[in-house]
Amino acid sequence: MQSQGEFDFENGAGGKGYTRWLTGRRMVAAQVARRIGLPLGHEVEVWLQGGVRLRGRLSVKEEMLFIEEERLRHLELVVDRVPFTYREMESCVRLD
Secondary structure, eight states, X not given: OOOOSSOOTTSXXXXXXXXXXXXXXXXXXXXXXHHHTOOTTSEEEEEETTTEEEEEEEXXXXXXXXXXXXXXXXXXXXXXXXXXXXXXXXXXXXXX
């Protein structure tokens, strides 16, 4: 007898729900990034506070579960495996 009403663990979907969730999360991240002018998935040059320059592909840090627009300043980004937050960024220029 299955007592869990929200998830169908016996269905055997083979992880498709998780894949759809990841795809949806990436779409939301891309929409938020577009709205604020961040070129996710492209080669960029980012200047951080303190004069740190990063070059590489811009992405959202994978550990984020949800992207809340009211907490946008805390959005975690990555360039060339270096994590930082949106609020630490002084400029971001697309190179490609």
